[in-house]
Amino acid sequence: MNGGTAETASPSGRRSQTEARRGTCRSEKTGATASGWSRQWAVDSTTSGELEQRLLAQVGSGERCVVVDMAGIEYISSAGLRVFLRLARKLKDAGGTLALYAMGEPVRQVFELAGFLPLFAIEASRELAIARLEEKRSSR
Amino acid sequence: MIPIEGKMPPRHHSMIVPASVSGVRQVESELTAFAKSNGLPTGAIWRVQVALDEVLSNVVRHGSAAGTVGSIGVDLDLDGPRMEIVVTDDAPAFNPLEAPAPDTSVRLEERPLGGLGIPLIRALVDEVRYERRDGRNRLTLWKTLAD
Numbered sequence: 001m002n003g004g005t006a007e008t009a010s011p012s013g014r015r016s017q018t019e020a021r022r023g024t025c026r027s028e029k030t031g032a033t034a035s036g037w038s039r040q041w042a043v044d045s046t047t048s049g050e051l052e053q054r055l056l057a058q059v060g061s062g063e064r065c066v067v068v069d070m071a072g073i074e075y076i077s078s079a080g081l082r083v084f085l086r087l088a089r090k091l092k093d094a095g096g097t098l099a100l101y102a103m104g105e106p107v108r109q110v111f112e113l114a115g116f117l118p119l120f121a122i123e124a125s126r127e128l129a130i131a132r133l134e135e136k137r138s139s140r
Numbered sequence: 141m142i143p144i145e146g147k148m149p150p151r152h153h154s155m156i157v158p159a160s161v162s163g164v165r166q167v168e169s170e171l172t173a174f175a176k177s178n179g180l181p182t183g184a185i186w187r188v189q190v191a192l193d194e195v196l197s198n199v200v201r202h203g204s205a206a207g208t209v210g211s212i213g214v215d216l217d218l219d220g221p222r223m224e225i226v227v228t229d230d231a232p233a234f235n236p237l238e239a240p241a242p243d244t245s246v247r248l249e250e251r252p253l254g255g256l257g258i259p260l261i262r263a264l265v266d267e268v269r270y271e272r273r274d275g276r277n278r279l280t281l282w283k284t285l286a287d
Contacts, residue, residue, distance in 0.1 A: 042189065045197035046165045075186040077193040078256035088248055106186045113263045114256050115244030 043073050043080030052083040056090065064096035065137075067129040071102035076110050088120065097121075097136045099129035149177040151218040159203040159210045159229060164196045167214050174216055180223075184285040187264040188223060194257035195227050195236075195279055203231040213276075225281040234277055235270045 043051050058066060066087070073080075084100070091098045099121040103111070111117050121136065123129040153174045157163030171192060175185045196212060203210050210230040217224040242255035261268055265283040272278070 042168070044164075044168070044190070044193040045200075046161050046168065046193075075190055077190045077197075078260055079193070079197060081256055082253050085248070085251060085253060092248065106190075110190060110260065113260055119248050119251065 040072055040074040042075050042077075043083070044075075044077040045079040048077075048079035048083050051080060052086065055083065055087050059087065059090050059094060059096065064091070064094060065130075065133050066091060066096065067099045067101060067126060067133065069102055069126065070100050070107055071104065073104065073107050075104075075106040078114065081110065081114050081116060084116070084120065097133045099123055099132045099136075101126055101129035149179075150174075151178070153216040154213070156211050156213050159200050159208075159212050159231070161200065163212055164193065164200060167192065167196060167212070170214075171216065178218060180218075180285050184283075188225065188281070188283050188285075191261045191264045191268075191281055191283070192225060192227070194261050195281070198236050198257060199227065199229045199231060199277070202234050202236075203229065206232050221286060222282060222284045225283070227279045227281075228273075228276045230276055233272050235272075236279070237268065237270050 041047065055066075055068065068084075088098050101123045102125065103122055108117075108122075111120070111122075121129070121132045123132050153170065155167060155170055157166045168189065171185075171189060174180075175182075175188075192214075196214075199212055208231060213226075213228040215224075215226040217226075236258055239255060239258050241259050242252045244251070261281070265281045267282045269280045270278070271280075
């Protein structure tokens with residue numbers, strides 16, 4: 001459970017930045033960024049730094065439509081919650097949007113206990129998450 | 141897990157680790173091994189893992205703020221389905237349970253980054269108690285583990 005190998009699926013940063021300016025996150029082509037994990041890992045005080053680097057690097061590279069695959073996260077502590085809070089703020093400041101999907105039950109429960117559920121767009125699948133981003137953008 | 145040839149897995153596990161990130165990692169992996177050898181339900185043990193991460197990261201932060209890297213003692217005890225976790229450290233007296241709860245009614249921009257850990261500990265385990273004993277901080281958590 002130490003470390004955790006994270007892999008990032010082809011973030012097409014520049015292209016989706018262009019799309020974002022046009023006001024859309026849709027389609028595989030424009031591709032909201034998916035951060036998937038190849039195996040189960042715990043996001044806690046010893047690993048949250050790694051998660052933060054990976055996620056914030058995408059915002060830094062110009063990504064404005066971000067969906068995060070939560071399926072590989074076995075459980076999360078407050079150190080991990082802070083990463084998502086910082087990511088959401090950073091994206092919001094940059095005019096971007098964020099949705100999380102495929103969240104396991106332990107992770108969902110911690111989000112709930114911390115009062116985080118109302119702060120995030122949380123969907124069951126990647127498709128629904130991208131649709132949610134779309135909705136959020138068009139409602140601005 | 142069925143014990144082999146009547147050899148029961150240890151119901152007690154003690155460790156002393158440095159008050160640092162690597163120490164926290166060590167506790168995590170030893171707790172995981174302890175849970176596995178005792179066949180503890182994974183649907184419940186994550187609660188202890190999260191609560192313990194909150195406790196330990198607090199101790200590490202508090203200790204380093206005081207300019208010391210001390211040691212952390214962790215004792216795991218099973219009494220039937222009930223698990224007792226005792227965490228002691230040699231940092232200056234500090235009762236984390238006295239920290240005020242964060243305001244969770246506010247919007248994303250105003251949501252405080254700190255103070256999330258203690259409410260989580262309280263919510264994830266059945267009971268938590270702080271004592272200052274023999275010059276050490278001592279936090280005890282109890283959790284009944286059921287799937």
